[in-house]
Amino acid sequence: MNNNDDTGLIQAVEKGDHGAFATLVRQYEKPIYNVVYRMLHDREEARDVTQTVFLKTFENLHKYDPERKFFSWLCRIAINEAIDSQGRTRPSTEYEEQHSPEQASPGDDLQRQELHDGLEGALMTLNTDYRSVLVLKHIVGMNYHDISLALEVSEKTVKSRLFSARQKLAGKMKKEAYL
Amino acid sequence: MSSINQEINALIQADIDGVIGDTERLQLQQYLDGSEEVRAYYQDCQRLCEGLDSMEPLDPPVGLAAAIVATAAQPREEGAEEEWAGSWKNLFAIWFEFPVLRYATAFLVGAVLASSLSQSGLNDRGEMRTAGLAGTMSPAPEFTAIQALTLEQPALNGSLDLLRADRLLQLRFALDSTGPLEVAVRYQNQSYHLFGFSQEISEVLSLTAVDGEIALGIAGEQDFTVFLYQHGDLDAPIELDFKRDGETFKSLVIAAEQQRAP
Numbered sequence: 001m002n003n004n005d006d007t008g009l010i011q012a013v014e015k016g017d018h019g020a021f022a023t024l025v026r027q028y029e030k031p032i033y034n035v036v037y038r039m040l041h042d043r044e045e046a047r048d049v050t051q052t053v054f055l056k057t058f059e060n061l062h063k064y065d066p067e068r069k070f071f072s073w074l075c076r077i078a079i080n081e082a083i084d085s086q087g088r089t090r091p092s093t094e095y096e097e098q099h100s101p102e103q104a105s106p107g108d109d110l111q112r113q114e115l116h117d118g119l120e121g122a123l124m125t126l127n128t129d130y131r132s133v134l135v136l137k138h139i140v141g142m143n144y145h146d147i148s149l150a151l152e153v154s155e156k157t158v159k160s161r162l163f164s165a166r167q168k169l170a171g172k173m174k175k176e177a178y179l
Numbered sequence: 180m181s182s183i184n185q186e187i188n189a190l191i192q193a194d195i196d197g198v199i200g201d202t203e204r205l206q207l208q209q210y211l212d213g214s215e216e217v218r219a220y221y222q223d224c225q226r227l228c229e230g231l232d233s234m235e236p237l238d239p240p241v242g243l244a245a246a247i248v249a250t251a252a253q254p255r256e257e258g259a260e261e262e263w264a265g266s267w268k269n270l271f272a273i274w275f276e277f278p279v280l281r282y283a284t285a286f287l288v289g290a291v292l293a294s295s296l297s298q299s300g301l302n303d304r305g306e307m308r309t310a311g312l313a314g315t316m317s318p319a320p321e322f323t324a325i326q327a328l329t330l331e332q333p334a335l336n337g338s339l340d341l342l343r344a345d346r347l348l349q350l351r352f353a354l355d356s357t358g359p360l361e362v363a364v365r366y367q368n369q370s371y372h373l374f375g376f377s378q379e380i381s382e383v384l385s386l387t388a389v390d391g392e393i394a395l396g397i398a399g400e401q402d403f404t405v406f407l408y409q410h411g412d413l414d415a416p417i418e419l420d421f422k423r424d425g426e427t428f429k430s431l432v433i434a435a436e437q438q439r440a441p
Contacts, residue, residue, distance in 0.1 A: 022248045022389045029247075033239040047240050051247050058251045115230040137196075138231035144198070163192050170227050179223045 006070040010061055025054055028071065031140055032078050038135045039082035041124050049085045053078045072149040075140065079132045079150065086128070118178035122169050130165035137162060182214050191221050195228050241361050241425050242394040245387035322349055332429050335360060335421055341433060346409040347374060350417075355400045359384070363420040364393040364405060370415035375406035 012020035032053055037046035056077055064073055123131055136147045148155045173179040190207040193199040199207065210217045322342035330337050337354035348371075350364065368391035376386060378401070385396035393405060409415070421429040 018248065018252050019390055021251055022244070025244045025247050029239050029244045030236060033243070034236045037237055038234075043237075043240070047243060050239065050243060051250070054247045055251055112230070112233065115226070116234055119227075119230050119234065134231060138228065139234060139236070141232075144196075159192070162196075163188065166192070166224065166227060167188070170223055173227060174223070179226060 007066045010064060010066070010070065013058070014061055021058060028074055029054075031071075032074060034139055035075060035078045035135055036082045038123065038139050039079065039128070039131060040086060041120060045085060049081050050078070052085075053081050056081070068149060069146060072142075072146050075136060075142075075150040076152065079128075079136075083128045083132075115178055118173055118176055119169070122172040122176070122178075125172060126165060126168055129161055130168060133158060133161040134165050134169065182216050183220050187217055187220075191224050195224060238425065241363065241422050242385070242387055242396065245389045245392060245394045246385070248389045249387045322347075326433065328431065330354070330421070330429065332421070334358065334423055334428060339419070339431075348407040348409060348417075350405040350407065351402075352404070353402045354397060356397060358423070359396065359398040361420075361422040362395045362397060363418075363422065364395075364407075365418040365420065366391060366407075367415050369410060371407040371409050371417070373405070374408040376403065377406075378403040 006024070009020045009024050013024065029050070033046055033050045036049045036053065037043065040046050040049065053074070057074060064070065123134065126134070132151060133147060136142045136150055142150065144155045144158045147158045151158065153161075170179060187207075187210050190199065190203055190210070193203060194207055211221060322344045324340060324342050326341035328339045328341075330339065335354060335356045337352065339353075340349075340351040342349040342351065352362070354362075373388045373393050384398060385394070387394045395403070395405075397403075407417070417433040419431040419433070420427045
């Protein structure tokens with residue numbers, strides 16, 4: 001769905017069309033849930049925060065600037081809400097306690113699963129600036145420009161954060177012998 | 180001492196992100212050809228980023244979208260109630276302001292009471308035997324049982340009966356689950372709408388309805404009925420999914436022919 005479709009739906013929501021809001025929610029529920037989940041690594045919390053993200057979006061639709069990509073704006077709200085939620089609940093160092101690797105499968109899949117488990121753990125040890133840029137780049141698949149819109153920083157800052165985040169992540173992965 | 184400097188790092192990042200130019204690519208190739216350490220570092224970075232890119236997206240919990248839409252609709256309804264209450268307050272203020280309206284109301288109430296007493300014979304009998312509700316009710320539609328299904332699953336036992344009265348359908352559930360479950364009733368958008376809900380035993384934990392889907396959260400013994408009103412296409416099927424922890428363990432489709440009386 002492109003931004004023009006979104007703008008049409010947003011206008012419909014502002015006129016009281018709940019069906020249009022339901023369409024927006026269904027369209028972006030999965031990516032936003034995944035952004036929040038990768039920021040928090042807690043399914044229950046991710047569910048609550050995703051709900052809050054969409055409700056805040058609904059309440060603040062009049063503030064949305066149609067010149068910006070709706071999805072970038074949504075991601076901005078999601079990242080902020082996830083960071084707020086993490087501040088309210090627990091420090092990321094508690095990650096190990098709830099970490100439960102999924103059942104492993106043989107061969108390459110096992111290695112991949114181990115790598116993913118290692119990455120999930122290592123991601124949670126990064127600060128939120130680094131984690132958010134990695135999530136938007138690799139989990140959502142955004143380009144530098146869209147990440148800069150979502151995080152409200154320059155593209156130069158996005159590149160620099162990505163660079164540092166990957167270095168730190170690689171360092172942690174090497175230390176744990178995943179790389 | 181490491182031969183990985185900032186420049187090599189920047190070239191590797193640009194290559195991995197697919198934003199590297201031709202000149203830079205040649206430069207990177209020279210570094211890769213000239214150093215085992217750079218090659219190993221490049222492979223590590225590549226593996227790291229491929230690992231991140233290949234992390235499977237999770238499916239959101241079932242019913243999340245429905246819960247969001249239902250919650251978003253709530254404040255506006257509350258606002259409407261306030262508006263309704265406000266308009267009644269205004270009417271009362273106007274009525275109270277004008278004595279002629281107050282006298283007229285008192286006269287009207289007296290006339291109606293006198294008339295009803297005289298018709299019922301209450302004034303003659305000196306006793307009141309009243310039962311039932313004030314107002315009128317349309318006769319209840321007669322439902323025909325169409326389909327009866329039995330559910331025998333490790334997590335869920337029970338039955339589902341389908342009844343029809345013209346375009347009104349009843350899905351009567353009598354379920355006993357070992358833990359929290361979700362029942363999703365799905366249909367093509369606009370083919371049905373949720374007309375009502377009733378329950379006989381215990382409580383349904385949650386009920387949300389959005390376009391094309393009704394989601395019910397249940398646990399333990401549950402007897403409840405979902406009423407659907409059918410629009411247009413009489414052949415529209417109804418799909419039922421029974422889920423535990425977001426995973427569907429039983430699916431049913433009630434096809435058009437199963438919705439008609441035998």
